[in-house]
Amino acid sequence: MIDLTLDTIHLARGGRSVLNGVSASFRAGRLTALIGPNGAGKSSLLAVAAGLLAPDSGEVWLGREPLAAIGRKALARRRAYLPQSPRADWPISVERVVALGLTAHLPAFGDLPAHLHEAIEQALADHDLLALRDRPATGLSGGELARAMLARATVADPELLIVDEPTAGLDPRHAIDAALRLRARADAGRTVVMAIHDLDLAMRVADDVVALRDGTMVAAGPLVEVMTGPMLERLFDVRARIVRDDEGASIRLA
Numbered sequence: 001m002i003d004l005t006l007d008t009i010h011l012a013r014g015g016r017s018v019l020n021g022v023s024a025s026f027r028a029g030r031l032t033a034l035i036g037p038n039g040a041g042k043s044s045l046l047a048v049a050a051g052l053l054a055p056d057s058g059e060v061w062l063g064r065e066p067l068a069a070i071g072r073k074a075l076a077r078r079r080a081y082l083p084q085s086p087r088a089d090w091p092i093s094v095e096r097v098v099a100l101g102l103t104a105h106l107p108a109f110g111d112l113p114a115h116l117h118e119a120i121e122q123a124l125a126d127h128d129l130l131a132l133r134d135r136p137a138t139g140l141s142g143g144e145l146a147r148a149m150l151a152r153a154t155v156a157d158p159e160l161l162i163v164d165e166p167t168a169g170l171d172p173r174h175a176i177d178a179a180l181r182l183r184a185r186a187d188a189g190r191t192v193v194m195a196i197h198d199l200d201l202a203m204r205v206a207d208d209v210v211a212l213r214d215g216t217m218v219a220a221g222p223l224v225e226v227m228t229g230p231m232l233e234r235l236f237d238v239r240a241r242i243v244r245d246d247e248g249a250s251i252r253l254a
Helices: 042-049 072-078 094-105 114-126 142-154 172-187 199-205 229-236
Strands: 004-013 016-026 031-035 057-062 079-082 160-164 191-195 208-213 216-222 240-245 248-253
Touching: 004 042, 016 042, 016 057, 016 208, 016 216, 031 042, 031 172, 031 199, 042 160, 042 191, 072 079, 072 094, 079 142, 094 114, 094 142, 114 142, 142 160, 142 172, 160 172, 172 191, 172 199, 199 248, 208 229, 216 229, 229 240
Parallel strands: 031 191, 031 208, 079 160, 160 191
Antiparallel strands: 004 016, 004 057, 208 216, 240 248
């Protein structure tokens, strides 16, 4: 179990400030929902958190170790990252796409170990991909590809899982299933960070919330404390209220 910490992150892209001194902690064993309007800086923050984009200033820590000091292969073994709107540019099979998530774990020589075969099989089953295993990835629908890419990100059971809009393009059944599987990863002690626009779904599965607007952190903390009507109005310029009952919580426009 390991925490991820961002300390005073500043980032500019194309001459424009994208992140303005963002500090946030993502705890092991918890699922954190990263929310905010379009252009808030969510994807940039996730790329920095994953070690794929170097901030102009500030530092990212994985446990007590600076992320920048961790070698690329070592980081790939511990962290998985799923970008927003992933693409398939080559007509490899769905099974091969999922297997790519194990690249950093492959032995230098010899065949694929039996436990990795089992991991691939389980990931295909978990994401409703068994019937699609031999289909070229370039022939998948958007939702099918999203499921394959999420399977690739989770197949190695990484300590740190960073996903950007993992439910976008999925039908309701598969969106709920994907969110619940991310919830299960957190319950198993992993650190899970998820950017998401579906706030009702976020309220169903998340422990914590980090809210961004215009590259600045608006709020951060436990979901029940952060996800309030006034915060949502500040974040999205809409009047809303949180309705809680025996079945959970949901958002209603006021």
